[in-house]
Amino acid sequence: MGAVRVIIRFETPRDLEAIREVNIVAFEHHPFSHQTEHLIVEALRAADALDVSLVAEVDGEVMGHIAFSAAGIGDASSGWFLLGPVAVLPDHQGKGVGRALVETGLDALRSRGPAVASWSETPRSTLASDSDSTRASCGRASPTRTCFVS
Numbered sequence: 001m002g003a004v005r006v007i008i009r010f011e012t013p014r015d016l017e018a019i020r021e022v023n024i025v026a027f028e029h030h031p032f033s034h035q036t037e038h039l040i041v042e043a044l045r046a047a048d049a050l051d052v053s054l055v056a057e058v059d060g061e062v063m064g065h066i067a068f069s070a071a072g073i074g075d076a077s078s079g080w081f082l083l084g085p086v087a088v089l090p091d092h093q094g095k096g097v098g099r100a101l102v103e104t105g106l107d108a109l110r111s112r113g114p115a116v117a118s119w120s121e122t123p124r125s126t127l128a129s130d131s132d133s134t135r136a137s138c139g140r141a142s143p144t145r146t147c148f149v150s
């Protein structure tokens, strides 16, 4: 199968229902989930705490989402962020979309300042690591980025 064109971009008001659906479906059978991820995203947005919210789009359909929110450490609120939740629809998983969301989000945060914290609620936190190896090849134009996944 040929490469699939994925657009990574910031959320818009028209994406909110699709973001909700992606989080519900992606976490439906997750062993550590309480199936509240869509509510977490919505609570962050309502609190104006959703600092970076990106969607992944294929053929005009949102099939992935990632959220980053500012984290206070001690008394400091100095540029650290939490990563999560991150979700990709099951049919599109394992093709590099999650990595493209993480890397694009980290790039967006890095452009704001020196400190970035990344976090995952799963035991395997490698999703957030800085790695040169990636199956997705992405253009570097930010904030909207076009990626090609397998």
Ligand SMILES: CC(C)(COP(=O)(O)OP(=O)(O)OC[C@H]1O[C@@H](n2cnc3c(N)ncnc32)[C@H](O)[C@@H]1OP(=O)(O)O)[C@@H](O)C(=O)NCCC(=O)NCCS
Pocket (backbone or CB within 6 Å): 026, 027, 030, 084, 085, 086, 087, 088, 089, 092, 093, 094, 095, 096, 097, 098, 099, 100, 120, 121, 122, 124, 125, 126, 127, 133, 134, 135
């Ligand atoms: C986790 C998730 C977002 C990954 O998206 P994806 O598009 O399938 O991931 P990619 O194909 O880009 O894989 C990127 C890397 O992450 C790894 N990875 C995949 N799922 C992972 C997971 N649950 N935890 C940690 N690492 C994972 C892959 O092995 C890959 O590493 P590699 O390139 O060294 O092999 C997706 O599987 C998903 O929505 N899962 C259900 C929700 C979830 O568990 N979210 C994370 C907690 S907030």
